[in-house]
Amino acid sequence: MTEALRHEQDMERYFDDIEVGMTERFGQYQVTREEVLDFASKYDPQPFHLSDEAAEKTLFGRLAASGFHTAAMSMRMMVDHWQATGTDKANMGGIGMDELRWLKPVYPDDTLYCVVKLIEKIPSRSKPDRGVVKYEWTTYNQHDEPVMRQISLGMLKRKPG
């Protein structure tokens, strides 16, 4: 695995600058009980995302983060990584996600990180200034267990000129 390179603040990284197979690890997200409860009470108020007592009787065993919260925390790590590598300047927005699976529960006091591997690049035929990138994007916990995996589809600008 290639570690993410440290880039200059004014770095720009376009569709043309990344190659299929390129793999990067990034992020260190501390999951707090307060944030798990805050997200769940707004967006996923199921009992096993709101209290240890209710979660005890379920597959989770104790208070676990909403899967949508895990996705959101992973996105925050991705955005920070894009900004650190200049990819933010090329990003035109997300297209979608395929084959997303929640593989293990995420618990308060877990620390998450991501590994992203570029699996496909598709230059746009109709719009020569952009292309679609497909990533395998996996979120891990501090035991190096994958907790969520997906295929992410995004649109990146091509290098100007």
Next chain:
Amino acid sequence: MTEALRHEQDMERYFDDIEVGMTERFGQYQVTREEVLDFASKYDPQPFHLSDEAAEKTLFGRLAASGFHTAAMSMRMMVDHWQATGTDKANMGGIGMDELRWLKPVYPDDTLYCVVKLIEKIPSRSKPDRGVVKYEWTTYNQHDEPVMRQISLGMLKRKPG
């Protein structure tokens, strides 16, 4: 399309109680500027999710919600619907999402609703107390334009006894 039935508070709806083809419409989520900014600043701090000025130069045109926020708001509508129909008592947790696509931007002052169609039921072979359900789940705005669509996979308890 069948409208969601009104059920009693003590209603329970299990894997066995829903049929392939069943379609339900639910939800009425008012998207506020404050919430768009709050979610984006925590989980998706890209310029087009943080200000009209930055969004003006992009495909979004003006401040737009994070796609992960749209997913989270949709989940809130789903959980409320589960609770209204007694499906919450059968829900064992999400498995994943396939083919999720963000189809149109979601903007402050939009009002969202969902339409869910059950497309497949798979009884568990190894665990006779549960089964997998596959839904086509679409989120619409107030102009009845689909803004997000996905295939959702969940696990429901079978009717006891």
